[in-house]
Amino acid sequence: MPLSKDQQAEIDAQRATSQSTLRATAPGMEKHLYTAHPVLDHGFVRVIDYMGDDNAITQAARVSYGKGTKSVQNDEGLIRYLMRHWHSTPFEMCEIKLHVKLPVFVARQWIRHRTANVNEYSARYSILDREFYIPAPDALNAQSVINNQGRGEALSGEEAQRVLKYLTDDAMRCYDHYEEMISDEGQQGLARELARMNLPANIYTQWYWKVDLHNLLHFLRLRADAHAQYEIRVYADAICKITADWVPYAYKAFEDYRMGGANLSATALDCVRRMLKGEAVTQETSGMSKGEWREFEGVIG
Structure with missing residues (x-):
């Protein structure tokens, strides 16, 4: 289960309590507050708090106050200009x-984005749950x-079943040994900070992650690709999906200019101009490497 009974009870209590505020709120984000959105087999994402819209x-762009000095249409246009x-x-x-x-191995990728404030569940202080990410067969x-650094075709048949069995068996065996080592029944018991080293990278961890919208969009541009x-x-x-409900104008501009757009080098832009004039440009005449040309072809179709 992504959420424990205690966590779900805490969320239910938080969502049942409302408080008045004078600060700006985003209606689209209010519906996400405290709600856990399931991810993978045991994971989730939930909004704890937010600021701004x-x-x-x-x-901030105009250094204005209240509702601003321009119309809604101009607000959207300004956001698109900024983006x-x-x-x-x-x-x-x-x-x-x-x-x-x-999962821990996902957290190690995630933490490379060093532009956020993070506080992670402590396996020195607490005991990790017996929850592991086991991929679906089609993953x-x-x-x-x-x-x-990428994946190819899906595994099939006996090989896929063997890999799933290894992942499950190894995770359970490591956790069994983890529990045995920290147990103080009939023994001193190994310190939790040492016993955790035996746990596999697919065990689940948790953290609070606070980030501003600029750095969040940079994260999404790379990780939602x-x-x-x-x-x-x-x-x-x-x-x-959460961000789209929170700041719809900003997210729409982000989709258009970052996720759906493309950056071209001076060399690539020159190739586009030559093509528009009717020239048959090839990789050999483009001035690009094979890798650059392959990416360029992917952009221009």
């Missing part, structure tokens, strides 16, 4: 705090033959 971005020209500071006026439950893939590892991408996808 689309209006906070335009207020288009990479003016990041106004987006830093919005913040979000998330509670995330995720078991061979190594990609063209990408050293089709080339990102599946196990972190599904978390990014869940956060994308």
Whole structure:
């Protein structure tokens, strides 16, 4: 279960209690507060708190007050201008705090984004739960033959079943030994901070992750991309849906200019101009490496 009974009871109590506030609220985000959105087999993402909305971005850009000095249409246009020209500071006026439950190996990827405030569940102080990420059969893939850090075709038949059995058996055996080592029944019991070293990287951990909108969108641009590892991408996808409800204008501009757009080098842009003039440009005449040309072809279709 992604949530324990105690966690669900705490969430229910929080959602049943409302308080009046004078600060700006985002109606789309209010529905997400405290709600746990399931991810993978035991994970979740839930919003603990947030600050700001689309209006906070335009207020900061204009250094205005109240509802701002322009119309709603101008607000959306300003946000698109800011996104288009990479003016990041106004987006830093919005913040979000998330509670995330995720496998340790996903957390190690995630923590590379060093632009957030993080507090993780302590396995020195507490005992980790017997919960491990075991991929669905269709998420078991061979190594990609063209990408050293990616996946290729899905495993099938006996090989897939054997891998799933190894992952499950090894995780359970490691946790059995973890419990035995920390037990103080008939022995001193090993310190938790030492016993945790025996646990596999697919065990679940939890943390609070607080980040401003500018750095959140940078995280989503990388981790919600089709080339990102599946196990972190599904978390990014869940956060994308939350962000779209929180700051709809900003997220729409983000989808248009970051997720759906493309950056071209001077060399690539020159190739586009040559193509528009009718020239048959090839990789050999483009001035690009084979890898760059392959990516360029992917952009222009």
